[in-house]
Amino acid sequence: MKAPSPPIRVPTEAELEQSTPSELLLLSATLGRTDLAVSALRAGAAVDDVVPSSSSHARTALHAALSGGHVDVARALLAAGASLTKHDAGGETPIAVAAEDEAVQTALSAHVCQRAAAGDSHAIAEAIAAGMDVGKTDGSPAVNTPLHWAAAFGQVSAVRVLLQAGVDVDAANAKGDTPLRDAAAAGHVAVVRELMSAGADPSFKNKKGSSPIDIATSDELLGALHRSHQGEREVAEHAVGSVEGEDGPETPYFVPGERTRGGARLAGAKAEERPAWGEMLWPRPQRFVEAAPKGFFTMPPVVTVSAENECMQVARMLVTWMRNEKLGDDYTVKLVGGGHGGLGEALEFSASVFLRVDARGVEGAEQAYNLTVRDFGIDVVGVDLPGLFYGASTLFNVFRLRKEKSKDQSAPLAIPTCRISDWPSIRRRALHMDISSYMLPKRETLDALAKFLAREMKMNQLQLNMGPNFVRMSDLSGRDAMRHEDILTFQNVCHQHFIELVPVVSLGDQTEQRRESGDGNTNGNGDHHSRSSQRKKRVADEMIYDEFVTLFDSPQVNLGELSEKRTSDSSDFERLRAATRGLRSRGKQTFQIYGSQIPETLADSPVVSSVLAEIPTRCITILETTLADEDRYKENCLRMSQYGLPFYTCSSSYLNESLAGCTSKALDSSWIAVETAIEQGAVGVMMKNSSSATHSAPLVFLYQALIPFAGAAWNAKQEVGRVSSGPDDVLSHLYDMYIFGDPTEKGILGNIALSLGDLHLVAGDSTGKALSSLLTNRRGNSISAIEEMTYLGLRKALKRAERIENALSSYVGNAERTDVLEMRVAAILMGVSARLGASLFSVSSANSMDFANSFRESPLRISALPDGRRSDLCNSLLHGIELFRDAWMQRYNEVGFTATVELLTGEALTQLADGMPYQRYLEERKAHGWGPGRE
Template identity: 20%
Template sequence: MNNIDEVSSRMLQEVCDNIKTAIEQGRTDIIKSVLEACEGDDIEPNLRKENVLNNPLLEDGTFLYMATKMNQGDVVRTLLSCGADPGVQNSKGLNAIDVATSEQMRLIYIEELLRATANSEVGRVCQLIAAGININSWDSEESKNTPLHWAACYGNKDIVTCLIDRGADVNAMNSCGATALHDAVLRGDKDIVEELMQGGANPLIQAMKGKFGGKTPLDLASQKPEILALVKRFTSFSPSVNGHQDISTLVHQLQHSSSVTSGGSYDRGERVRSVSVESFSSGGRGEMLQHRDGSTVSVHGHGFPSERKQSSRSSNTIVFSSQASLLDLSPRIDQAIENLVRTHVSTPVRPLVTHSSLHLLWPQPRRIVELEGPPFVPQKELHISIIQSPVSIHRILDIWDVCRPTLIALGFDVKIGDVQPSCGRWSESQVECIVNEDLFSYKDSYQIHINSDRARIGAGSLCGLHYALCTFTQLLRLSVAGPGNSVLVPVLIQDHPAMRHRAVLLDISPRGRVPTLDFLFHMINLWSSMKVSHLHLYTQLLPSSEWQLCFTRSEVVSIDRYCQDRFIDLLPVLDVDTHVSYEDLTDMWPAFQEILASFPNLRYVHIGPKLCSLLVRPEEIDEVDGVSSDSCQYASLQELWHHLSLPPNITLMLCSNRIQQHRVQFFPSNVLFVQYGFQADYDFLEWTQDFHQQGTMTCLCPGTASWNSLAGCPEASICNIYHAVQAVGEQGSLGVIVAHWSGSYHLTPHPFSWPGFVVGSGLSWNPETHLDSLHNSLGDLLNTHIFLDSENVIGRVIIELGYAETYALRSCRGQDQSDLSDLPAQDGSALYKLLTDPDNVNLENLTVDMFGRVTKHIKKCQNNLFRAKVQCLFGEMVIQELQLATDLMLTACRIGRTLIGVGTNPNSNMGLAVINLGVCNLPPTFRTDIANKLLAHIEQYKGTWLQRHLPAGLQTSLLVLTSALHRFVPDESQGT
């Protein structure tokens, strides 16, 4: 027997040594193999996995304690997944939770608690809570969902009971202000609702934003009789009238119910938590772990712990970085949303849509009603039955023909099935189509009704039919399970545009980043699919009477025809180079006239900022010979009409920014003012107020914020466009024009403009779209509708790179990370200037640590690009452009980091902490290395440019990179 015990002890020691060595080396595969060998009924009791895992076999304690103390994250995950108990104490009374001091470790343990909660593993949850994990911990600072929120979403009654019995705050609110009761009521889970109500849940807590924005659990329950009955059961009510309780009475009684909270009466002002996002530069999120003695350890940005006693009313939390982000950075747009909310810019509550295939329709339809019944399975050949109406059947088929390439790409084809009389008849066709303006309240309205048998598509106009087919193809794409294999849920969609002018402005100045004709057609297809109504082609002309557009006359006609087929009106934006004077215009009028003559369907002529400023001259403001300034301006516009040979039915669009400086008060009625404003916090309401008081119509022009940078500034674009859309709604403006400029040297590739285009098209169609839901789904929208990335990578990378560049810009300025002022930077972002003009970058607020974090951020994005599976046209070129953008950003970070290293002031108490000593004082080896990098970037830049852009602007664009190259080449190696 003793021999058997010795053998068993030796085997146990060997197992311990193997696992200990594997922990030290981070070898999770060895740990799994050893533990698997310890499973089975024929194994000695002391060698079984449970004994090995959950006994303090080491001097310090358990293997989990050792791995946690060594910060071996993967090993800790492996041990927890194998069933390791973090509550097992060593000889000093400490367990694994007590040594989980790093953010990585805290994240792993809270993830295990949430996983067990979601899987309703009651025993495991109790074990983890007993080990010392705070039951009211948050999953992340961004969402602030507690385990009870997770239980209400994924768990069952037993797990909810377990959490409440152990002290879970039943009225804890997440960052949107929603409680667990919101989720339980939405699910219609009577058992969980009953358990929460019995535990003191308050059905009157109103969510601040998100899918429950503006709603209480009582609001959600009002449409669910059984759930509403539970609310009545746990609250004192007066007798109902005819068996029904009046909702207002119910609310009144709930507000005075002392049983709502454990503390008596409910004070909403005391409970509501304001949304906040920690500064990216803080490096910490104030995480806390609760110990068994009631104290908490708060670990701040750089790991300095501070002990403090737990207040009786405090709610201790464990907070971790958002898993929604690819990086260790908080998304800045969250703060932008909070700023909008604080300035009382709000969005109305939208009806809840539960089916996932309807969540990413874009623009969001104004009304979606989910219907009961089995799904609709379309055949690969979509047979269309057209109902006769005043609209020509051939015109209707033309709309379907334009849609055909997209349907074919999805595995479907369109076939004419039959034609029905106006009164209709039974048809075997799966798709029924009618265009009849008498059926709709708005001209361009449409309706899609899908049941188990067929899809009925109706529209008030041919344009409305085009919009309907855009939505229909999106439904097919979002529900596709393979080529030609889609299952559509029964649904009723009723929709129409909120604004008449939903436009994009594309800078095609001859020396800019001008797309090739094929690439422009591709962009037009995408804008059309997002229901854009107008395309403004902007160009700057030089003093000449020659043809100066980058496209030929015949190409302009082709572009116009292509746009007309997709219900986009094409119009020119005429402007002049900054060096053009008023006297030069005399020679330029023929060139303007020739350009206008090339646009066959001209309804608007848009006059750009510089040309408009020449026409509104300061010397005409004062009275001249008794003639008022208003008369002068009127005469100036008549002169413009005459010189451009404009017919009387043309609407002239003038840049109002210059005009408002001179307080001109009279213009012809057929003039539309365009207010340009591209900053995140630009107040369109203030700047256009005078025009509207004068009865003049305006159109607002925000921007994509993707110029003078390397990766754009998505949060500035979103906030800028959102402010414009809100102003349109308040003032009744014509609409929104989302502008994309080439910027200085045109270094920013077109993919970074798409967040702005997507946001602009969606909000101008449906201003009631929730801004926070837009933020959460923007990456998915880009991947689904623009880049067709099945791995859902490209859109997210574009946004994340923009966050990184914006963070670096704010850091350079010493600006708070929630500050929206002066975004985007008019003179270029910090990384852009480090690449193009590093000697003039202020380094005072920059640190090596900041550049290290941004570099890590960019590299993660770069690595994720290899996973992308882009199926759109020019998809490979998109990836190449993004790879080049990341390379340029990394080079800029290297330059900045090295400048700081060389210029650090050891006597910073006597002056600046960092001095920019310039490129000439950098080590020659570093300069040579950067020069070689830039040389490679230049060659790559040429290749990506010429793949889908006209060569005319390439040399101007390369000038900035070649200048940077020469700046870094050491003097002795420049040669000739």
């Protein structure tokens, strides 16, 4: 036992006046003054600051409180989010220096129990890492362990962390009840399954002779208590229910579940447990601690937002968001002026929400923030302005979530007292957006994209691949080409939301390359031109340099692909050096290049130094993920790290060749990129939205891929979309919340998006390309794509697409109409693809088992289909294209639609309409750029 702490003394006036908030907090903890500690926290003290002390080495307030035995102060600090793993100047954690007396140890155990009841698995993991025994009881007469608390409150994640720590799964409390009995009594089926899988005894009797089986009140509970983990999973999947169709039973929608990474498990649209409102914050905060005991900040009728002068830009945005969201008819949101010194302090304590920047008071490096909700107001503190912006965006989403979760919409909006400490796992988080293939978004679309990336997804870089559009659009149509002022205005929107806008240009089109080579008859790639063509090309190149690249004030430029060859030769690097020299003269300092072959070249070269000397300085290599060979991809990233070459890891949105995207592949790609970036110290992580058919994919499916990618890039600890995500529908709810703005619809649109994103898997198409290729294939008259699929799979895909289309056509929720329309278009066109494939199967004399061989011997043609079936397919496809045009016109400029729609009016539609009444109609619509037909 340690010696008792000295008696509590009153601090001197000098100590109070001369102390900073953090110094005052340490002094309060040392003296055991809970009242002063609370005042210091309200004044902005950082709860985990390591502060020098006159009586000891530098330490946090929690170190001082625990070592001195000041239990009440320790409880207040823990409720404010104090870390149990923070080291003092001597390298000790608060647990290591804690007094051994019973009151201190009971307070620590009670803290773990409270966190278990709240489902705060991160706080429990932190306590374990700090060396705490998380199997100890709470010190109450009930003698409950943290596992009892987690089980009784249905907190699956907390139960899982405690079990992994090795706590006794059958620990009995004062009544002889085990955690399994508490979970069964409360009806928490998911917790019962977790405990059973860890070996809990369902026949364990308490002091009254009652076992968990005796109190089971439902067949589902009894099933979980009687079966093994594998058996109970089968029961749960069977209990979901199915829809009987002509091709057998089928579950309506996909939701993410227990699977290999990226694969989807069939499950119902309902989850066993909807996530708590805090779990819906996205990207998920690094630390989220609710106050204990829980209090609330109740929104007053007049909500005042204030900030220090330099933070008013962020405060204005927050006020605008709150006003636009319409938190309720009874609320008025006002912005009051900022200030410093006494005025700033007065505003801080009188405002409902106060925003400030303080590099000393925030855990984490750049872009970090603390968000503290107290019963008298809310503070947002950023380590810098971007961090403050991200804190304000989190607060806005807290408001929005609490509003949507409120059972009584007429009641005042109440925010639980809590503290969020947050920072990004990866500093640079980028989206490469390809709008060069005629897909030129309207300014409103680009503005909405930038705001979505920044406020909802906390991404801070947008790369625009649009050089050909900027240069050549006026040649195609002067109506809608992007102008200089459009780029400058959009760049300003990005700046306001702390997004760096980076131009992407093609390395093969560099004027500097041609000047360096001295060859007047080639374009640097060996293609010969006439003098007029060469002059026109030079003018285009100069426009890219002087009128496009220089419009962007970012010091970075993405130079595109280095080479399509597996290895790079000296000419590749010479082109790269020539391009960087030309761009440096225009103020650009850093250059990015897609050069997946660079680490291969380093591995194959006998003289590595010669390869390193060829690469220009300040050149960042972008390495795209390789799903087919993940180990090799990680080896290449490791090689870049070992040689000190900066690089981005890059995932794909997997929109290529698919009108609906490929959700499974997007999840795979995202996690490979993020995990590798963390492991190998990449300078950033990027998602690439670029392919030959990107412009035929609805924008809503780009957003779908961004949700898991951005969440992982900000907080690599969160598990949504990973192998261990479990059988819940969190991802579908996130889509509803952040894409569709409709969290009250119980995941219906999110489930539909997931289902459409993996519809190809139902059809038996493992590549994700074959199903859509039935409509876009141009390799002669044969439809080779169906070699990848089965008749039964195509029939199932057709039925699913039809049900989705029916659901979307009657949808009356609050989602933006364009999003719903885009998904409806995808459902219709994917359904036509499935129907076309099934029709070709049906007219084949071969069965599905040997169809591929039969197909190669005697290729099928669409013309072999009966006239009635061709007419039906043609009608459906034309209807889908009409809706596709409607959705296009809401998102993009009209100039690119004609080129895009050629994908859907190519071989398949031409053959379907051949000799039918639709042929002339189709020709007329094409002649008018798919505009209004002749009357």
